[in-house]
Amino acid sequence: MKDIFKVKNKFRLLTAFCLSLLFFCLFALSACGEKTLEDISQNLSTYNLSVTFDESDNTLCGTETVNYKNNYETTLSCVKFHLYPNAFRQGATYSPVSLRNFDKAYENGFSAGEIDISSVSVDGKSIEVEIEGNDENILNVDLFQEIFPGEGVSIQIVFEVLLPNCVHRFGYGDNTYNFGNFYPIACVFENGEFVQDNYGSNGDPFYSETANYNVTISCDDDFTLASSGTQKSKSVENGNIVTTISASAVRDFAFVLSKKFSVISENVDGVTVSYYYYDDENALKSLQTGVKAIKTFSNLFGSYPYETYSVVKTNFIHGGMEYPNLVYISDTVESYDDYLNVIVHETAHQWWYNMVGSNACEYAWLDEGLTEFSTLMFYRYNDGYNVVESDSLNASLSSYILFSEIYESVYGNFDASMSRNVNDFSGEMEYTYISYVKGVLFFDNLEKTAGEKNFLKALKHYFKENKFTNAIPDDLISSFEVTTKRNLEGFFNSWINGKVILQNYH
Ligand SMILES: [Zn+2]
Incomplete structure (x- = not known):
């Protein structure tokens, strides 16, 4: 008995020692290991968006409830939001379309777009709608009481946007309806103020914080939807298809609707890469280029942590445009080599824009220069492209x-x-x-x-x-x-x- 007892005791001591060692290793691993998207998303603001698109009058009505988290080192008494669609309104001082591109963007003559805010409430209490900024481009939301660093507040905004007939980030053409920068998005707070740059025609003048998105989009059931994030469910309600989407730790949310889309997908290292297109006889190579770009940049810079990546052919005046998990590739790019080059460039932006953000108004070279150079690097590691x-x-x-x-x-x-x-x-x-x-x-x-x-x-x-x-x-x-x-x-x-x-x- 005694010996057996001793052996049992030794065994218990050994077990306890092994368990402690295991816990220590697990703790050390989690301390040194990469944070998952789930870990990152815990401390971010969350946008809950529910929108319905009506094709008959090109409007998108919706409600946005932002669980806004003050992640700055100062107390905030208000939160300001960009109202980017207002740059497309009649009489805007700053237009996203330069004079040089006017005819190309407005194929059927000028067409106005805008955002109308019908109500705002803070923690359930209604407040007056205050549109400000130097071009009706900012929504100011006064909080009833200051929020301290680490604290949150719930802000609800009811809005309606009118989509212009304009082949731009926000607008529609013959093939697609583009919803880029369509909802109120919080301005970045920096050096004691909210950064409020206008939406002009130079560059991609956007600047935002990483956040989470839960989005419900309702539209006619003959549309195919390409979006940021992961599409979680689809149901049919009153002839409309309702899609729920979630996206964690992304800098923005965009979607494109089309009745002409074909879709092909491929899985690469756990990421579903999809290509939404029309009129592309080399669709497989276009998809493959997106796949190879995700793979190459993951190897070069660090892994792509999201579940989805969508390359979307659109009516778009410029070559392409980057959004988190989704990029526009213009159907007007003249040569197929250039088309593939745009796919690689926009994919590199998932690293130098979506994940590592920067103020694209102040330091455009920091993301565009690095993205262009990353695009060149892609060709070092991938044969079969006509680029030296x-x-x-x-x-x-x-x-x-x-x-x-x-x-x-x-x-x-x-x-x-x-x-x-x-x-x-x-x-x-x-x-x-x-x-x-x-x-x-x-x-x-x-x-x-x-x-x-x-x-x-x-x-x-x-x-x-x-x-x-x-x-x-x-x-x-x-x-x-x-x-x-x-x-x-x-x-x-x-x-x-x-x-x-x-x-x-x-
Ligand atoms: Zn770019």
């Missing part, structure tokens, strides 16, 4: 130099600085050359300076440290300085503020 990286870089360099010379001869001087607000560029052309073309040359030079291995290591670091937040240029500089153990302030400065002499580069 060095040719593409040489073409960028010569076209940039030519642009700067022509610009200087016409306007007397050429400002090469990348650190400008989108609205401070003279037009789409200057914005594109500085943010994209010079952006690519900058990242190419940065890779040559840091070395390929360190360059990738630094981008992985930048992604890991900043995903699901908004980064600033200093965050990128810091990732490169930590990785290369070099002071790169002068290098970054000369490129970003425009002092670098490009003629001597290469």
Whole structure:
């Protein structure tokens, strides 16, 4: 008995020791391990949206209930929301459509779009609707009492949007109804104020926080719906198809409706990649390009943590547009090589926009330049595309130099600085050359300076440290300085503020 008792005791001690060791290992693993989307989503604001689309008058009516979480280090007495659809209204001071693109965007003449807010309530108590901003572009929601850091408040907004006949992010054409930037979305609070940039025609002038979305969309049952997030259920109510969708830890929510869509999908490492299209005889290759891009960027920068990714062919004036888990690819892109290039570019934005966010109004180069360069990197690892990286870089360099010379001869001087607000560029052309073309040359030079291995290591670091937040240029500089153990302030400065002499580069 005694011996047996002793053995049992030893056995118990050993079991307890093993269990403690196991718990310690599990704890250590969870402390060092990657946070899941579920973990991240716990501390974010949640948008609960319920909308109905009426094709007969191109309106979308809905209710948005935001469980708003104050994740800032200051108390808030109000919350401001962007009203992006108002940029499409008659008489808007800032239009998303430049004069140059007017006829292309409004194929049937000008058509107005807008958002009408019919009521707002805070924690169930009704408040007056206050539209402000310098172009009726902001909804101000005064809170009854200040909310402290970490506290939340429920804000309900009842709204109706009118979709313009405009082949834009928000609008419709012959093939698709595009719902990008269609609902009130909270402005980012920074340096003591809410950032309220207008929706102009230069760039993608959006800036928001990562949040969760529960969305219900009701529309005619002959539509096919492509959306951000995961479509959870479908039911038919009064001839309408009702789809419920959830998306965790995304920066925005968008959807596209069409009666012409065919859909093909493929699963890659747990992600369902879908291609929504019409008129594409190479549909499989288009889908494959999306699949390869998700795979390549996951390997290069860090994994894509969402369940879905949708590449959507649309009526759209520009080449493409990025939204979380969903990208527009324009049906007007002329060559198929360019079409595939847009798919790769917009997919790279899932890393440099959706996951690592930034203020695209202030630092457009930070996401566009890096996205363009990531697109070039894609071709290093994937054969079967008609892109040679060095040719593409040489073409960028010569076209940039030519642009700067022509610009200087016409306007007397050429400002090469990348650190400008989108609205401070003279037009789409200057914005594109500085943010994209010079952006690519900058990242190419940065890779040559840091070395390929360190360059990738630094981008992985930048992604890991900043995903699901908004980064600033200093965050990128810091990732490169930590990785290369070099002071790169002068290098970054000369490129970003425009002092670098490009003629001597290469
Ligand atoms: Zn882009």
